Amino acid sequence: MRGIIDRTGGIFLVLVLAAAVLVPASNLLLPEGSALHVPDYMIPLLGKYLTYALLAVAVDLVWGYCGVLSLGHGAFFALGGYAMGMYLMRQIGPRGVYGNPVLPDFMVFLNYHELPWFWLGFNWFPFAMVMVLLVPGLLAFVFGWFAFRSRVTGVYLSIITQAMTFALMLAFFRNDMGFGGNNGLTDFKDILGFSIQAPETRLVLFVASALALAAGYLICRGLVTSKYGKVLVAVRDAESRTRFLGYRVENYKLVAWTLSAMLAGVAGALYVPQVGIINPGEFAPAQSIEMVIWVAVGGRGTLVGAALGALIVNAGKTWFTGVLPEAWLFALGALFVGVTLFLPKGVLGLGAQLSGRLRRPEPAAPSPTPTPAE
């Protein structure tokens, strides 16, 4: 374990676990008026940030350590979310507007007579959870299998991942896909028998998100500190050279890529019950690009930074859209430009950058570590 958890990672894990304990405690134990009381409405919001952080960790695993800039991770996130959403839809049962015990409301509305085959089994929680992992994982595996074998790299890979999520978005917008079309899945009632609106359920979901983030971080960290991770970094920095050394580059990439997609799926599955809706907008290419900026803000190739970036950017988004809705896109745009120009190592690298500059007033090279080959 010592090799896996470094100082930053340790602090990060302690903070996440502390949040998992302290936030529910503050919500339940402290009186409403207390300055440290976390109000009910904040719980799902914080939970949402944590799922975004997990998603950012997943993106960082492929971008930061494998050199694959995915502009389509939103697709995996949304697929995981849809799998969870389908389970939640089935739990509504006869409480829907149309009162059909089997068919969700939108299917009754669209004149479905029976459940499409791909909805079967989703009323069973374990099956739905397997699907949360399996569907994004399978898509990533097939996609990666072809793409990495054909040695599609760099920008080309980014563009086809974008095409993938764009195609999925168009598909899910279709009403006859059987996923609720434009409106997506919503109006959830309960999860495992507990009301999804109840504050207690939300607390549990929050804690689950925090634990999932910690677990996701540990898995990724374990992976990148292993021997496998060393080869992965070698692939990132000099793919051809690694191949000439005898490593099967495509297999190394494929493992990281598929694992990352599954983590994104888990993040999506935790996101949906806390937000209460999943719709095809999650597949929009713009969403996926935004995920990349979370990683860039926090610091690419650090995992902790990715999670941090997701929290910073999304907290900023919530604050801006509340206070200055017009200015949010300006701020986000400036963030994209500013981070790429001035913070190549993100917030986490800021300290090192500043101290490095103080120690050596004129750095010879902009980055002491080898720049990743694209």
Next chain:
Amino acid sequence: MRSPTPPRHGLSKRRRRAWPPSAPGVGARRWVPAAMRVLILLCGLMTVAAAARAETAPDLTPMVAKFATDSYSDTADALAALSSSGSPRAAAIVAALADGRLLFDPVTKAVLVRTKAGGLEEAATGAPVASAPADLSPVRANNRVRRAIEAAAGALSLLDADPARRREAAAAVFKSRDAAALATVDAALAQETEPEVKVALAEARAAILIGKADAPEAERVAAVKRLAARGDQEALGLLRTVPADAPAAVTTAATAGIAAIEGNLKFWAVAQNVWYGLSLGSVLLLAAIGLAITFGVMGVINMAHGEMVMLGAYTTFVVQNIIRTSAPALFDWSLAIALPLAFLFTGLVGILIERTVIRFLYGRPLETLLATWGVSLILQQAVRSLFGPTNQEVGAPSWMSGAFQVGQMSITWNRLWIIVFSLLVFFALLLVLKRTSLGLYVRAVTQNRRMAAAMGIRTGRIDALTFGLGSGIAGIAGVALSQIDNVSPNLGQGYIIDSFMVVVFGGVGNLWGTLVGAFTLGIANKLLEPFAGAVLGKILLLVAIILFIQKRPRGLFALKGRAVES
């Protein structure tokens, strides 16, 4: 047999229905002999023919006189006669009757029209009447007369002075296929001189004849052949209505005609889809061609490319607004004025972006992608703050509106101009890159930056100019796209993915690849649509591109050599 739409020209049929003395009031005045009605009709037809030859107005007095008898059935007869008279006066009289402005003097039996201005004129001649008779009563109308008025108005437009209205009326008869209109159609056909209207009338006649059981067989066969020659969907529908009990010659001709038309329609459907595909391809080409410079030649992933297109469209909007308020006469020139302005404006914005952002990120394509995405968000929000989030209205100059027909497909002028324009832009760009010194420098810098710098080329300046050129071209694409797309802050977003697909599919660094890629994707998309639907067709195409890139990771026309790997 009969089309479900109510026949507008059921003139003589309705008149015939009036013959049995159904209403007592009408039956009492049944003294007008039937032979006379026929005579009047014939007389009318003859005068029509005479009018065509001698260009003299027929004498309407005997027909008009019947309005003064104060009998509904006479009024209907008079209407029937008027409708076949072909006189320009007839239309005025029918219109006056419809409005209740047709008056008669019960004593002198004079029939007068009160003009809309309030004056009086002779109904038959249109000569003004100075002194109004003491008491005038209006020619009354009941439901039957009102129907007759409608029918007469319809038939009269078959004989209207305006060829366009005659053609419209003929098309209406073609649709209604009212056998009662046959006589009027024949009369109109005899005096028609405009070839186009003549064809329309002949087709209307054929449409009536094929369903008319008592028509001579030879005429019906001829009618079937004429409809088969028309060759469109409507003719097909008509031919399918030929009754099975029609003479063998007619049904054989109809079957042959149906087969011919179906083959014909299939061909034109494909042709129409190819045309739509060309149109979509030209749009893709316009959107992608600037990207082919910035991405293809310079290797800069410019996610703000779509926003350059959007800025070009907004430039057009601003130019048109200024023209509308200060010089409306120049409106037809608005696009020509907007073109250079859009090029300069977006080009300058492009140079600004290059100098402030992209310059620092050369050799780091993924970072460039993120930074330019940020720029695109800023530009979108800036436009949204300035102009509002709603669609802005950009007008089309007169020479770009309307459509024309080629065979069975319709071609809109704006689409045609955009295809021409996209090719012009493409070849102009090719010329700039291959034949000018700027193009030479650009190619030198992109092929080997350090060598080019060693030869004395100011690479930084060339970078800025190239990026400005690519952005400027995106801007003029925006001018063209403002004509067919909604001008909103989101305009660019819709094109960015498509543009990248085109450039990647065609092969990065190859302008010809972009041309082939754009048109291939455009046509493939439109040919897929009839089978798969618009959305599914697009998804299939995206999947096909993803698979294609697996097979040929560097596009259709890949650059070869060692430089590619770096």
